[in-house]
Amino acid sequence: MTEEIVGPQRVATVRVDRDVNAAPRGRAAELRQEWTRQGTLVVNVLSSPGAGKTSLLESTARHWRGRHTMQVLVGDLATDRDAQRLAPWAPAVQLTTGGACHLELPLVERGLRELPDEQCDFLFIENVGNLVCPASHDLGEHVRVLLLSTTEGDDKPGKYPKAFRTSQMLVISKTDLLPYVPFSVEAACEDARLIQPELECVSVCARTGKGVSDWCEALERRRERLLAERETGPARL
Ligand SMILES: Nc1nc2c(ncn2[C@@H]2O[C@H](COP(=O)(O)OP(=O)(O)O)[C@@H](O)[C@H]2O)c(=O)[nH]1
Ligand SMILES: [Mg+2]
Numbered sequence: 001m002t003e004e005i006v007g008p009q010r011v012a013t014v015r016v017d018r019d020v021n022a023a024p025r026g027r028a029a030e031l032r033q034e035w036t037r038q039g040t041l042v043v044n045v046l047s048s049p050g051a052g053k054t055s056l057l058e059s060t061a062r063h064w065r066g067r068h069t070m071q072v073l074v075g076d077l078a079t080d081r082d083a084q085r086l087a088p089w090a091p092a093v094q095l096t097t098g099g100a101c102h103l104e105l106p107l108v109e110r111g112l113r114e115l116p117d118e119q120c121d122f123l124f125i126e127n128v129g130n131l132v133c134p135a136s137h138d139l140g141e142h143v144r145v146l147l148l149s150t151t152e153g154d155d156k157p158g159k160y161p162k163a164f165r166t167s168q169m170l171v172i173s174k175t176d177l178l179p180y181v182p183f184s185v186e187a188a189c190e191d192a193r194l195i196q197p198e199l200e201c202v203s204v205c206a207r208t209g210k211g212v213s214d215w216c217e218a219l220e221r222r223r224e225r226l227l228a229e230r231e232t233g234p235a236r237l
Pocket of ligand 2 (some may be wrong): 053054055082126
């Protein structure tokens with residue numbers, strides 16, 4: 001610690017001469033490798049609160065029933081409401097952060113121990129609703145998906161660049177509301193691709209089920225690539 005005099009006050013500066021994120025990054029890479037070996041595609045779902053993450057996961061589990069297995073870790077500040085909603089469709093464990101605005105690996109690993117000890121095709125991690133902090137935390141996922149609902153405005157990608165830049169898929173949700181809100185799917189996707197040109201865009205309506213099969217097929221294609229490329233273990237799909 002060094003001290004310097006600034007005006008009448010003493011200011012203490014704490015210097016941290018190491019990368020404090022190196023250990024979590026290493027652990028995330030290990031988990032990703034392990035999931036790759038197991039053939040489980042891990043999907044980290046980000047959005048602002050209420051964009052429709054849990055609704056989409058409910059629709060996804062219904063769509064895949066009898067065809068693909070999935071499990072869910074669901075993060076919230078408080079309550080187990082989302083895990084209760086998902087429980088009829090898929091094994092789901094609630095992670096309550098007690099106030100923290102994003103999930104971190106230690107909590108994810110505790111949740112993993114509570115899930116059934118059997119291989120599944122897809123593991124979803126529903127992050128805490130927030131477009132800022134979750135973008136900075138690698139949870140070992142293969143695919144980061146950003147959900148943007150039509151009620152949030154199509155100008156959001158440029159305003160939350162890190163969340164969009166670090167994602168591989170953009171899901172526009174609540175498309176049933178398009179006739180009532182000023183939102184252009186094309187404008188949102190275009191704005192997002194200025195930040196992340198590789199972004200795959202899908203539109204869904206969990207309420208009517210429209211687009212859910214397109215979303216599921218996009219994930220199935222990514223899992224097929226994971227299985228095919230298992231030997232080399234790609235970092236992100
Ligand atoms: N109109 C409409 N409402 C939706 C749709 N999907 C979710 N919702 C509603 O949006 C609210 C938030 O959904 P939820 O899945 O809990 O969002 P989360 O907080 O991102 O997990 C709920 O009232 C849902 O019923 C949709 O496709 N259309
Ligand atoms: Mg939710």
